[in-house]
Amino acid sequence: MATTKRNLIFALAAIITGLISIAFGLGVDQASTIFARATAHHRWIVFILCPAGFALIVTLTRRVFPGAQGSGIPQAMAALQMQDATGVDAVLSLRIATGKFLLTLLGFMVGASIGKEGPTVQIGCAVMNICGRMGLERSHALQRLLILAGGAAGITCAFNAPIAGIIFAIEEMARSFDDRQVRSIILAAFVSGVTLFLALGYHPYFGLSPASLPIGAAWLAVPVCAGIGGIAGGAFARILVKPAQFMPGPINRLATNRPVAFAALCGLILAAIGFASHGQVFDASYGQARAALTQGIMPPLDFAPLKFLSTLVSYLSGIPGGIFAPSLAVGVGIGTGFAHLLPGLPVSSFAMIGMAGYFSGVVQSPLTATAIVIEMTANPAMTVPVGIAAILGTMASRLVCKTPVYHAMAQQFLRVVEHSVPVSAVGQ
Structure with a gap:
């Protein structure tokens, strides 16, 4: 009962x-x-x-x-x-x-x-x-x-x-x-x-992706794409965990002493990045990711670094919001970047591989990354290359960020709570 x-x-x-x-x-x-x-x-x-x-x-x-x-x-x-x-x-x-x-x-x-x-x-x-x-x-x-x-x-x-x-x-x-x-x-x-x-x-989530990756020369690019994605994801995670190490002293003081002004500064930086990208990096960039995954339409070569920066300043500003969807978009940009540089690579396939490599680099959970990418694209045919990319991305990420980002942030949260700060007042 x-x-x-x-x-x-x-x-x-x-x-x-x-x-x-x-x-x-x-x-x-x-x-x-x-x-x-x-x-x-x-x-x-x-x-x-x-x-x-x-x-x-x-x-x-x-x-x-x-x-x-x-x-x-x-x-x-x-x-x-x-x-x-x-x-x-x-x-x-x-x-x-x-x-x-x-x-x-x-x-x-x-x-x-x-x-x-x-x-x-x-x-x-x-x-x-x-x-x-x-x-x-x-x-x-x-x-x-x-x-x-x-x-x-x-x-x-x-x-x-x-x-x-x-x-x-x-x-x-x-x-x-x-x-x-x-x-x-x-x-x-x-x-x-x-x-x-x-x-x-x-x-x-992203529609039906027609991607496939038959055994051939394109497989040689998989570990490189996944490794670069994993290192980039690990760098992103490390900055989120310890942002003070990467910001100049005056900016750190602004974030600590005047959080609203700091948020406005982050918004201004986002506006500049978004303006430079012709609006492609605002919001979750769902449309750009979907177009690459389902139609093979590549975003510009600078999409990945600009989306990386726009997501970083959005999160560090202190506003509510997740990093899952923007991270997937960054990964798509990394994967399609390879297709830009190496014409002949299948765009949709490397969008999925880049997505798995970068996202697993951020969260260091290869099984979760593989399952999310495969289910979101309804493409089980890509399970093996996506799984390999997720594993390699996680391994590469650990060279840059030793602790998974969510676990590190959870421990920071608990330490603040233990120092008698009301839970409702805890930040990131």
């Missing part, structure tokens, strides 16, 4: 997560459209919209939704390690979830290079935690299970990829395999995935 009740609560929370994710996705699409229309005929307006928008978002975050800044995945992973239920409830609260939802939409509306995936994970974990708190007897084991199930549901909903959601919860969040946990994780991913399917039908 107790198991049945628990499963029903997990299923209910997964359905709620799915419905919220649908609303979130529609909101992101609408917000991106608003930004595109606002800047279509007056490109220069980004020099007002981006800095003012970033400053407004950080002001709202600090005054109305403190603790909602950043990706959301490190906070969820930190909650896994918390023994105190009060701390977990503060990190995975309705207020934080609401702030994440609204402020991420506002970020897309002002062109921030962010993703919805990290916020969706934290929202999913918050929904699971709230439902579990209302209907089940609290324990640390149950608390962990609720968070893991919420993470699986979040990734499933964000990417329409239930297998990736399950693997993400096990490999990236739990870092261990427990068959008692896996059943609940699968249940949450399955139910949330079915909710999306019933509401929207089956639509792979």
Whole structure:
């Protein structure tokens, strides 16, 4: 009876997560459209919209939704390690979830290079935690299970990829395999995935990719592309973990003492990068990635470095937003860059390989990277080259960044909490 009740609560929370994710996705699409229309005929307006928008978002975050800044995945992973239920409830609260939802939409509306995936994970974990708190007897084991199930549901909903959601919860969040946990994780991913399917039908995140990579000379470029992607992803992760080491002293002091002004500066830098790229690096750059993966249309050669920088300044600004989707776009740019430099390489195939190499370099979770790339493109024929790229990308990344980015950020979050700072006031 107790198991049945628990499963029903997990299923209910997964359905709620799915419905919220649908609303979130529609909101992101609408917000991106608003930004595109606002800047279509007056490109220069980004020099007002981006800095003012970033400053407004950080002001709202600090005054109305403190603790909602950043990706959301490190906070969820930190909650896994918390023994105190009060701390977990503060990190995975309705207020934080609401702030994440609204402020991420506002970020897309002002062109921030962010993703919805990290916020969706934290929202999913918050929904699971709230439902579990209302209907089940609290324990640390149950608390962990609720968070893991919420993470699986979040990734499933964000990417329409239930297998990736399950693997993400096990490999990236739990870092261990427990068959008692896996059943609940699968249940949450399955139910949330079915909710999306019933509401929207089956639509792979990036559409159906025709990519293939027969055995031949093109395979010689796979380890090089994956290695470069992994090193770039590791560099990105290292900067996120220890940004103070890479910023001049005056900028560090500005970030510490005047966070709203620093956010405006980040917005101004984003505007300059976006203007130089003719608008290609604003928001998640979903259209550019999809075109490369499904039609073989290459973005410009400078797309990858400019998208790298735009995502970096967007995250460091302190606004809410994830790094999953922008990282995938950077990877696509790296892969298609090889096709630019070596004509004859299959564009869609190397877009997938670059995506796997860079993304696995950022998160250092090769199974998750492989599952996400394959499910998002509905192309199991590319499993072997994508898997090899993800493994090589992870290995290359560890030469640059020793600790996986989300785990390093989770530990930073926990250290701040341990120094008696209210959880709701914790930053990135």
